[in-house]
Amino acid sequence: MNRKISERIRYVGVNDHHKVIFEGMWPLPFGVSYNSYLVVDDKVALIDTAEADFSREFLSNIREEIGDRKVDYLIVNHMEPDHSSLMKDIREQYPEIRIVTNAKAVPMIKGYYGITDNIHVIKEGDTLDLGSSVLSFHLAPMVHWPETMVTYLTEEKTLFSGDAFGTFGAVDGEITDDGAHLCGWLDKAENCFEEFKDEMTRYYSNIVGKYGQTVQAALKKLSSLEIGRICSTHGPVWQKHIPEVVSFYDRLSRYEGGRGVCIAYASMYGNTAKAAKSLAAELAARGIPYTLHNLCTENVSYAYRDAFKYDTVAIGAPTYNNDIFPPAYNFMYGLCARLLKNRRFFAFGSYTWAGASVRLLNEMAQKQGFELISEGISFPQGFTQEKCDMGRIAELMSR
Numbered sequence: 001m002n003r004k005i006s007e008r009i010r011y012v013g014v015n016d017h018h019k020v021i022f023e024g025m026w027p028l029p030f031g032v033s034y035n036s037y038l039v040v041d042d043k044v045a046l047i048d049t050a051e052a053d054f055s056r057e058f059l060s061n062i063r064e065e066i067g068d069r070k071v072d073y074l075i076v077n078h079m080e081p082d083h084s085s086l087m088k089d090i091r092e093q094y095p096e097i098r099i100v101t102n103a104k105a106v107p108m109i110k111g112y113y114g115i116t117d118n119i120h121v122i123k124e125g126d127t128l129d130l131g132s133s134v135l136s137f138h139l140a141p142m143v144h145w146p147e148t149m150v151t152y153l154t155e156e157k158t159l160f161s162g163d164a165f166g167t168f169g170a171v172d173g174e175i176t177d178d179g180a181h182l183c184g185w186l187d188k189a190e191n192c193f194e195e196f197k198d199e200m201t202r203y204y205s206n207i208v209g210k211y212g213q214t215v216q217a218a219l220k221k222l223s224s225l226e227i228g229r230i231c232s233t234h235g236p237v238w239q240k241h242i243p244e245v246v247s248f249y250d251r252l253s254r255y256e257g258g259r260g261v262c263i264a265y266a267s268m269y270g271n272t273a274k275a276a277k278s279l280a281a282e283l284a285a286r287g288i289p290y291t292l293h294n295l296c297t298e299n300v301s302y303a304y305r306d307a308f309k310y311d312t313v314a315i316g317a318p319t320y321n322n323d324i325f326p327p328a329y330n331f332m333y334g335l336c337a338r339l340l341k342n343r344r345f346f347a348f349g350s351y352t353w354a355g356a357s358v359r360l361l362n363e364m365a366q367k368q369g370f371e372l373i374s375e376g377i378s379f380p381q382g383f384t385q386e387k388c389d390m391g392r393i394a395e396l397m398s399r
Helices: 052-066 087-093 103-113 192-222 242-253 271-285 301-309 326-337 357-367 390-398
Strands: 009-011 014-016 032-034 037-040 044-047 073-075 098-102 119-122 127-129 134-139 149-153 158-162 171-173 180-182 229-232 258-265 290-294 310-316 344-351 377-380
Touching: 014 052, 037 052, 052 087, 087 103, 098 103, 098 134, 103 119, 180 192, 192 242, 192 301, 229 242, 258 271, 258 301, 258 326, 271 290, 271 310, 271 344, 271 377, 271 390, 290 301, 301 310, 301 326, 310 326, 326 357, 344 357, 344 390, 357 377
Parallel strands: 044 073, 073 098, 098 119, 158 229, 258 290, 258 310, 310 344, 344 377
Antiparallel strands: 009 037, 014 032, 037 044, 127 134, 134 149, 149 158, 171 180
């Protein structure tokens, strides 16, 4: 990998091909990258670090770029441990390094790593002169932690964006979107953005999704900057596809879904599953995009992705203990916790002696402001086409 993004900017991050679950919850079928950058001038600034398991590789990457030069500053944009875990290692390697961050990060640095000295606290709009270039700092709280900030290199119109604009997936080939590829992705897309788009959606929906309002506030603030390059902490460095990436992030944070249906179901004895597959077949016959997720066997990460991707959500759940079958309830709760809005909604499910799941799902949906496509289909005992007219529902979804 060519680590030289420009004469000033060097990539010193790492790819993680070993971790299978991110944050203890989210699958990583294509791995993940932990991106860190050097800005090399009269002074040298390191922007964020990497995950704890990669200390040797990370420090080697830095030495490869600057040799025996010292790192003068460590810019801390975000304190989440996948980006800050090597702070103590950096301090040991470069004892005189000065940490530059905002006030909300200071107690986190102490709490995680016991570091309390040689910390320079910045405020909104403060700058740091490196010699022939200047870094400026802009606070972006709750995108998606309270201490989050971004750093802007004026001379190169480069935004070091923290987790914003990031994606799951390790990066093959080049780190920039001129030649980056999603690790392990066999069918290369027309361009890098299309290749990473689903993993960006999954990353956003799984991790950042609740914070659409604060993402919108950050986008508005950053609109005053001329951005020619985005260096995120996960995924490719965006140069060629900045308009598409920013526009897509804007749509995600506005909760704007495209035409299509996310069908997510949980089934105890197969009857709700048959209803879900019947709905999928009717949608397919009408050419309506859809995805089908079994919440009992599949990590919910992918269903969250598609609930953000499409404008319609259909949830199937049998009644269980006069309530919603737990895997489906947990998914619906997760959508509400992410403050998802602007969605059409349909509930369906079986019951044996008393139906409650569809009614309760509808109540949750209405509290969320979803538009009910119908009153839902709650059917007794076994699935039949006569009990569940999914053709009618598919017609409503096609409008």
